[in-house]
Amino acid sequence: MPPRPSVVAESIEDRVFAALSSPVRREVLRLLRDGGPQPAGVLAAHFAMARPSFSEHLRVLRDAGLVSERKEGRQRLYRLEPVPLAEVQEWLTPYERFWRERMAALGDVLDRMEDA
Amino acid sequence: MPPRPSVVAESIEDRVFAALSSPVRREVLRLLRDGGPQPAGVLAAHFAMARPSFSEHLRVLRDAGLVSERKEGRQRLYRLEPVPLAEVQEWLTPYERFWRERMAALGDVLDRMEDA
């Protein structure tokens, strides 16, 4: 028994990155960031896709902790949750030093090319 | 003709996030960050997996632009590439303001709870 991908299986970090790998789900996050909490139907209206398919996207985002859901009458208000994205940024931090050094090195090379 | 996930298909951003969703591939990036450029075999030795399977992981990282490869004798030196991760951080930027506000709001609530 060899295979084993899964957005639903492994660590929460796996789930967050896997959730972010879909342009549909990234667009949902953007809509929530720019427009504040919104019901599922308003979000769904932006996508040419059957509602159940969109529901699955929302579920993936929920399972990753990227959004939360609140019942509001017969709608469900979705809200962007800040913690997972903040954790992604923390994950990036040790790489930031690395790429600043590399970018700086590149800058030096370019400077020397200009001199010559 | 409905389905269509794919790490190989869509935009470069999709590929980067999909590549990051595997703990194996994140560990490879960490090894390259902390240990500098290394041949495929040295990287592979950290994982209990057949070499061809690991080769595929390297290919996914290459296709995402997260690593580059250079022939060095009969080895292939892999190197961490800074640009895609820097782009992830740029992608995160507009969310950063959002979560700082939310965190601050949470802090205010906690402060008021302490007062009471």
Next chain:
DNA sequence: ACTATAGGTAGGTTTAATCCTACATATCAA
């Protein structure tokens, strides 16, 4: 030239991600 080493490609298996159509659930409105 021959062998060993380093690494990838080919092809197959299993699981799961994404999409769909139908159906179920819950709330509001007459």
Next chain:
DNA sequence: TTGATATGTAGGATTAAACCTACCTATAGT
């Protein structure tokens, strides 16, 4: 209560991701 609205769940189809065992390619050493 009956009907309409809002949204999710069930089940099925298709594709691809992750793994494996074999095999191929390229370089180094004897």
